[in-house]
Amino acid sequence: MNYDSAAATGTLSQPKAKLRAKKERQALPVRLAKLKPYLYLLPVMLSIAYWIYRPLIQTFRLSFYEWNLLPTSAEKYVGMKNFRNIVTLPEMGTALLNTLIYTVGVIPFALIIPIAIAIMTDNIGKRSKNMYRALIFLPMIMAPVAVSSVWRWIMHPTNGILNQTLQSWFGLAEPIRFFSDAKWAIWSITFITGWKLIGFSTLIFSAAMTGINREYYEAAKIDRASRWQIVRHITLPLLSPTILFMTMLSTLFASEWSFSYVNVLTQGGPLGSTTNIYYLLWKYGFQTFSVGWSSAAAVLIFIGFGIIALGFMKLTRKLSFFDD
Amino acid sequence: MHLTSARRNKLSASTISKHAVLVALSFLAIFPLYWMIVTSLKSEGEIFNASLLPHHWTFDHYKMAWDSIPMARMLGNSIGVSLLQTICQVVTSILAAYAFTRWDFRGSSLIYGLIGLTWLVPFQVIMIPNYVVISNFGWRDTLTGLIVPNIVSAFAVMQLYNAFKSFPKALIEAARLDGASDWSILWRTVFPNLKASIASIGILLFITSWNDYFWPLLVTTKMEHSTIQKGLQMFMSSEMNLWGPLMAATTIASLPVLILYLLLQRQIIDSFVKGGLR
Structure with a gap:
């Protein structure tokens, strides 16, 4: 890095004078050249404008209308009615509560267990480390549908290996109906979401651990700090940017990640017990075709998660002095 | 002499526990995949029993899946x-x-x-x-x-x-x-x-x-x-x-x-x- 900037300033001074002379001679080509960066950016700009920002604005607009997705039917302006309706729906309350459960439920898998494992297994031999990395990362690259299919088989009430094992080890009287029992379903989905994430998080924290300067540990050991004191006063504070990053990711995306498992495994049931806010959007949009409701809920989600994200970004900036 | 050997014991105990944790995590990560592949290769009669390897390897399920969709x-x-x-x-x-x-x-x-x-x-x-x-x-x-x-x-x-x-x-x-x-x-x-x-x-x-x-x-x-x-x-x-x-x-x-x-x-x-x- 240092060497480029030094080299660049060295070579820049000379051509700059030439460039100025050129600029006066060829006004038009220079003006065209000014457009160049925009031309290179054109595909990206057009695509995100058309496929992300346009629909975002349309969702805001549709949240004030009543419409059933049929091209032949007219959109009817209803003002704030959609918002009033959805916030008073009991379904909405359940979905929000479930969203909170997914978000909190994923924290052990995204943060607590990975941090503990990363700290415990720091300093392991390089060879075995690479092997473990390759194994524990595997769930991350699996497709959510494939993951759902496999877990549905493993967690099948009567024929699944999990219930068979639990029954033979603990002598359960009845098999656990992981996906059709309203008490269990949301935890099963949370577990699968977490299962996919846990190896990835562990690797993120291990990578952050290797970035910590060993001298701090040596100094602490000379001061006769206990293992826990070292973790509490050195490791965790130095990991805090990574902890914050993973907390942000899991807070913002836990429900989005669980969406595919909900859709494939439970369709929001039993009795709405696994429906989270994203699944509710989906249901309103493509099952009951109440586009207005779906859009109004989408607007609320977008604003809600946007505020959370901004909060996290502020916190990150505040905490960034820990990066050394 | 006594001290170093005690230390080495402690060290290896902590190494063992490290490996134990990672083996457990690796098992959790790959077992579902393993189970997916093993189940797909078991014969019809064996699928419902929990044996960890098929007795009769078969590709029938692949053929059936391939033909039905x-x-x-x-x-x-x-x-x-x-x-x-x-x-x-x-x-x-x-x-x-x-x-x-x-x-x-x-x-x-x-x-x-x-x-x-x-x-x-x-x-x-x-x-x-x-x-x-x-x-x-x-x-x-x-x-x-x-x-x-x-x-x-x-x-x-x-x-x-x-x-x-x-x-x-x-x-x-x-x-x-x-x-x-x-x-x-x-x-x-x-x-x-x-x-x-x-x-x-x-x-x-x-x-x-x-x-x-x-x-x-x-x-x-x-x-x-x-x-x-x-x-x-x-x-x-x-x-x-x-x-x-x-x-x-x-x-x-x-x-x-x-x-x-x-x-x-x-x-x-x-x-x-x-x-x-x-």
């Missing part, structure tokens, strides 16, 4: 969509990353910010308007409809921007003094040197697009026009209890990504860990 067609669709989408995403993000790092221009940070902010827009928030557009274009049940909305990846732009930023400016300047145009500087100077990082981002994009399920779920209705993920889900909901063929179909759907992972796990892990989730 248009597997070849869906695999072809998935390969086509994932490849084309990845190529488009890589090319568009190379152009964008080059623009951001090569020139200082008005609005560059605003544009970069707008690209970066897209990760705050969940798919479910924008799905209805996009679905309406695709329907109006008559692109439902077409590969075009699957690919076109995804030709740009904000994640790829940001990742490549970081890679391009670290490219020595002096080399670009040298090429420019040799009379190379900006276009040829990009493809003859910058691109060949950054091939490795571009390739690893490309692999990540391919995996993401292979695994994608939401968009095909919306845009396609028939298996013949769909990707393998959507097909697998349809197979799952129609054949509730054919566990053998279902696990065979699941294995087939996962195979390309698993093979890629087997060959390139180091790069794949690194690019995921570096890039976070999106």
Whole structure:
């Protein structure tokens, strides 16, 4: 890095004078050249404008209308009615509560267990480390549908290996109906979401651990700090940017990640017990075709998660002095 | 003497516990995959017993899965969509990353910010308007409809921007003094040197697009026009209890990504860990 900037300033001074002379001679080509960066950016700009920002604005607009997705039917302006309706729906309350459960439920898998494992297994031999990395990362690259299919088989009430094992080890009287029992379903989905994430998080924290300067540990050991004191006063504070990053990711995306498992495994049931806010959007949009409701809920989600994200970004900036 | 041996014992105990934890985590991670493959190879009579290896190895389930859904067609669709989408995403993000790092221009940070902010827009928030557009274009049940909305990846732009930023400016300047145009500087100077990082981002994009399920779920209705993920889900909901063929179909759907992972796990892990989730 240092060497480029030094080299660049060295070579820049000379051509700059030439460039100025050129600029006066060829006004038009220079003006065209000014457009160049925009031309290179054109595909990206057009695509995100058309496929992300346009629909975002349309969702805001549709949240004030009543419409059933049929091209032949007219959109009817209803003002704030959609918002009033959805916030008073009991379904909405359940979905929000479930969203909170997914978000909190994923924290052990995204943060607590990975941090503990990363700290415990720091300093392991390089060879075995690479092997473990390759194994524990595997769930991350699996497709959510494939993951759902496999877990549905493993967690099948009567024929699944999990219930068979639990029954033979603990002598359960009845098999656990992981996906059709309203008490269990949301935890099963949370577990699968977490299962996919846990190896990835562990690797993120291990990578952050290797970035910590060993001298701090040596100094602490000379001061006769206990293992826990070292973790509490050195490791965790130095990991805090990574902890914050993973907390942000899991807070913002836990429900989005669980969406595919909900859709494939439970369709929001039993009795709405696994429906989270994203699944509710989906249901309103493509099952009951109440586009207005779906859009109004989408607007609320977008604003809600946007505020959370901004909060996290502020916190990150505040905490960034820990990066050394 | 006494002290060192005590210490060594302690050390090995902690090493053992480290390995125990990691073995447990590895087991949790790979057992479902193992179980998927083993189930798919067991004979019909054995599926319901919990033996860890099949007694009679059979490919019958694969044959059945292959025959009962248009597997070849869906695999072809998935390969086509994932490849084309990845190529488009890589090319568009190379152009964008080059623009951001090569020139200082008005609005560059605003544009970069707008690209970066897209990760705050969940798919479910924008799905209805996009679905309406695709329907109006008559692109439902077409590969075009699957690919076109995804030709740009904000994640790829940001990742490549970081890679391009670290490219020595002096080399670009040298090429420019040799009379190379900006276009040829990009493809003859910058691109060949950054091939490795571009390739690893490309692999990540391919995996993401292979695994994608939401968009095909919306845009396609028939298996013949769909990707393998959507097909697998349809197979799952129609054949509730054919566990053998279902696990065979699941294995087939996962195979390309698993093979890629087997060959390139180091790069794949690194690019995921570096890039976070999106």
